[in-house]
Amino acid sequence: MDVSEFHESFFEEAGELLDGMETQLLALDLAHPDPEQLNAIFRAAHSIKGGAGTFGFEALQRTTHLLENLLDAARRGELTLRRDLVDIFLETKDMLDDQLDAYRQGQTPDPEALERICAVLQRLAKEEIDAAGAAKAEAEPAKPTARKATAKKAALAKPSKKSARKKTAPSSASGMPAYRVMLLGVNDKDRDLLIEELGRLGQIESRHSEGDCHEVVLVSSESAADIEAVMCFIVEPEQLKIEAVVAESAPDAEAPAPESMPEPEPVAKAPAPVEVEAVVAATPAVDAKSAARPASTHGESSLRVPVNKVDHIINLVGELIITQSMLNQAVGKLNASVHANLVAGINLLERNARDLQEAVMSVRMVPMDNVFSRFPRLVRDLAAKLDKDVELVTGGRSTELDKSLTEQIVDPLTHLVRNSLDHGIEHPDEREVAGKPRTGTLTLSAEHQGGNIVIEVSDDGAGLNRAKILAKARERGMNVSDAMSDEDVWQLIFAPGFSTAAQVSNVSGRGVGMDVVKRNIEGMGGHVEVVSRAGQGTTTRVVLPLTLAILDGMSVRVGRETFILPVTAVIESLQPRDQDLHGTAGGDLLLKVREDYLPIVAVHEAMGVSEACADATRAIAVVVQGRGRRYALLVDELVGQQQVVVKNLETNYRKVPGVSAATIMGDGSVALILDVNDLCQIAASQKENGVFADNVFVDDRLRHASHRSSSRHESRSIH
Amino acid sequence: MNPAASIEVRVGDNTGNRQFLVFSLGEEEYAIDILKVQEIRDYDHVTRISNAPDFIKGVANLRGVIVPIVDLRIKFRMENAAYDTNTVVIVVNIGKRVVGVVVDRVSDVMTLAPEQMKPAPEFGVGLPLAYIQGLGDLGGRMLILVDIEKLLTSREMALVDETGESRAA
Incomplete structure (x- = not known):
């Protein structure tokens, strides 16, 4: 099977999990850690480890494994969290990010960094967990927090869980656990290869064959799950059996519950759970609970779709809306009582189409x-x-x-x-x-x-x-x-x-x-x-x-053209009375609105519209808020208010002065969205009286604009 | 592709034959590389743009994409740039842009063999030599083979920001 096609989805998912892990780590209340949060953090590390194992990202697997062990101890209350520990976890998270990036680019992560972080985590595991374990064994009541969590867990599992959770019995002088790895029906070549692999994971204590079953006793700091993960690239799961070598009577619990937790898709294809016999019986109760949880935490999982696909859908829905309004117009001419069904159907279509449009538009918004x-x-x-x-x-x-x-x-x-x-x-x-x-x-x-x-x-x-x-x-x-x-x-x-x-x-x-x-x-x-x-x-x-977004627009008519004003910029609209209009020396008009005198900008002049209403008292003044200033725009008529999709004019054309973008109206025509910040400057530059020094500057700007050199950037930065 | 002023033979088709979309502006027949043509549509619903040259008729909605509409008849200073039922818009793809070109009529698609494609004369075709790939000889008919990409991205067309900027700089 070629798993490389799943790589990208693994990277995405692992990235999300890491982000989630960081958020949870930061939100942790160190004095009273929420077991749910600790579980979530643990699960994230565990899932990444599983995926990394499946895809053979060794550095990632190794690091997450060590991290997971620590987190596991933390959620069981064997490790008391401190700020510096969280710092190390966060650092590890960053390292995992780096490793992920490296793998994403087809490189091998920095081995030095890997060794460093592994050493830190290993040392931490030794110092913290061992110390805590020892302290706990001697004086359990001294750790109320840990104890509480333990008690809760124990109640969920079975009474013996508490003892089962004890550290894996050390079976050798090194203090590392020993495993009995049994290979069933593996051919000689693979077997040698596997044993060689095992040799890298730890120390092989003994090996002997019995028929087609080959048994190896391995002393290793890796968990059974990891050993399995390494082996499963060569053998089928049913060919492999790993048991902890039990010293005295304490059963091994190095790889407990999580093995049967639901995992991301690629991992699900990984081999069946490790058979760590002593634990399997102890975990079902816990499993049932943890199985229910990921669903809620990962409930808001997302689907990754290229933006251009979404844009394409938005365009198509726009077309649908236009087609729909064409149908509407056609049906409007029919006799409603004769074609009642058709009319009802069209009305339903309209509603559904609008809902669809709204839903699709919201996809782009985060x-x-x-x-x-x-x-x-x-x-x-x-x-x-x-x-x-x-x-x-x-x-x-x-x-x-x-x-x-x-x-x-x-x-x-x-x-x-x-x-x-x-x-x-x-x-x-x-x-x-x-x-x-x-x-x-x-x-x-x-x-x-x-x-x-x-x-x-x-x-x-x-x-x-x-x-x-x-x-x-x-x-x-x-x-x-x-x-x-x-x-x-x-x-x-x-x-x-x-x-x-x-x-x-x-x-x-x-x-x-x-x-x-x-x-x-x-x-x-x-x-x-x-x-x-x-x-x-x-x-x-x-x-x-909100470029590229949806805009609440007010459509206005000027002459025979329709423009859109962003509703957010509109303060009010009124019909100017003659006594409220005041001329100035420069030929400008001022409109008195209550106590304020506002400059008037006639849209038909600024945008060069013919056949527009030239008489201000018969037009409508829309008071707008440009950047930092208020003024009145003269238009012929207010048509209505609607949500419009903002379409970039520059995709196929170029920046147009006074226009921020365009949109498509219900009848399929294009309407320009006016830029209220830009408009007043255009209006100012069109007054060619040159009385004011700064007008020269603005004129210069307009000249640039008419030479098609006015990028949005320029027009914004010049004042 | 290389917009050479001299005639250009596309390799890939063994015969060197090329297909052109033939359209007319007034009495003259022009042809553009069929591979540049996206579609042909009616002339309607064009929204005027302020402060634009007269040959830029405005912008139109092409299934959710806003495309500028250029009237080549006005650009080439032809009389009678009327809009009637024959008036069509050839939507062309140039580089990453989509532009609509208004023409009087689209007649057909022609395949020209290399020997039918002649170099353009030095003058007398009405538009600058730089935008002409050559002449198509169809017996009695003459087609002016226009390099539409070069023409539409030229500074004069004022369709693209960059060219204007490079001039201003």
Whole structure:
């Protein structure tokens, strides 16, 4: 059988399991570990080990095996968890990630790293478990936590389980368990090969043959399951029998319950459970329970599908909707009483088609949790490295964002978080002096705001240092003055190569940070804002548009054309009265809305639409919020509100000024989605009075735009 | 493929024969490599785009994909760029892009043998030599073999961002 085709799914699954393991490890309450969590962590390691064995990824198998042993001890209460132990587990997890990556790329993982981590785990196993085991044997009541877990387990299994769980009887001076490996009906060539393999796993004490049964006694630190895993590449499971060599009366329990736990698909094809006789009888009760659990923890498993397939489905559903509305129109002309069945059917079709569309669209959206879940580990490690106490708070984890954006946002966010930890949050002592709690708080949150998603990284640290930034800017020869507003000063940190860190650390301060963050985010069509107050902290807001996503759109008519406005940008709409319209010297119109005078931008002028209503009092003014400013857009008519699929214009065409994207309407035609940030700038540049100096700048921008050179990036960065 | 101005013979077909889609703009007959053609559809539902040259009619929905529609008749400064029942859009695949090209009429698909493909004359065909692969000689009929990929990705067509940027730079 060629198993390589299953490799990819194993990598995916193992990656997920590792991520899950990390999350669980971080969530562990060390004083009172939740047995469920410990079991989940153990199961993850175990599943990966199984898969690694099946595919012959030895390094991975070896590492997970050692980890699994420790975790097994932990969940049985034989190993008391401490922070440093969790650190080692996390480190092992990283190592497993690396190994996985190496295998994925068809390489062999770094042998040195493997040896190192194995040595650490082995030493840990020896020190911790042996010590704990000894201590427990002597004075059981001294370990209440462990005892409680043990008692619970014991009740589930059978009374003898407690003793069965004792360490495998040492049968040799080395303290390692011994196994009797029986090979049944194996030909001589394979047998020699197997014995050679066994020799690598441990020390062969004795061997003898009896008919076609060949028996080897092996002293090895590996578990029976591992021995089996190695052997099963050569022999069929029924040809192999492994027994622990029992010294005295304690039965071996090195490879207990988990062997019969449900495992991922590829592993299911692995050989039948090891026959460790003494244990098999003891485990059914536990099995029944553990068999039920993975279903719940892995209940939210996912199906991995290439994004273009999903896009294709979205397109097809869009077509279906259009076909459906064509049918609707056709049926509308029929006599409803004569064709009652047809009309009812079409109505049903409409409802189903809409539901289908909604369901399909939601496929692309994933919760921000996918992004945020990466940070607890980062914050934990970094805080430890920097010797700071930091608590991470996350909000809006369920806020949905397009999958492709979640992938792209990770790096910039990581950078912002690092910055906050390194520069923002002070050392506990400094915080105490400043009258703040010793533990700093880092907040990550996400929310939908109009057509945007706003992701905030905020800390309660020292805030940005205005004087320092200005000094640094001067040093770099930038044109700054003390009179600059705070906002302008904060913007300076986004300049390339700008860093005020007193010294370059390996955390941040190399000055290649914020400008890259800004560039990346602008590349996604978003922007970054910084709000900071001395002594109170800094908040960085990343505002991303929901490109590629679904947009709540308000369709408006201008002349004979239809445009879409993002509902999130719309504040209100009204019919301007003559007395509320005020002309200005430049020929501009201002609209008085309650107490505010808002500039008016006529869509037909900005977008060059003919046959539009030129009389403002007969048009509709839609008050919109551009970036940082409010103004009124003049349109002929509000048509309605609907969800639209945002389609990129640049796929086959190029950026169009004033338009963020396009969408497909119910009748199959294309409507342009207006970019309210861009529109007011276009309008401004179209007033060719040149009175204001900055207009020259904007005109320049428009000229670029009309030369088809205006990428989204440029148009966003010039103000 | 190599968009050479001289005539190009595709190897792969032993005979060197190539198939072309023949269409007309006004009185002239043009032909483009059939392999570039994705489909042919009616001219309808085109959404105008502001600040675009006149020959870019706008964008249309092609089964969920938004494609720009270019009217070659306007680009080639032909009179009577009318839209009637014969007007069709040839949807072509150029590189990774899909573009719709408005023409007066699509007549047929022709197979041209190498000897029927002649080099283009230096002038007198109405459009720059760079976009012409050659002339197709069909007895009394003459086909202008257009290098559609080169034509549509040219700066003049203003369909692609990159070319504009490289000029501005």
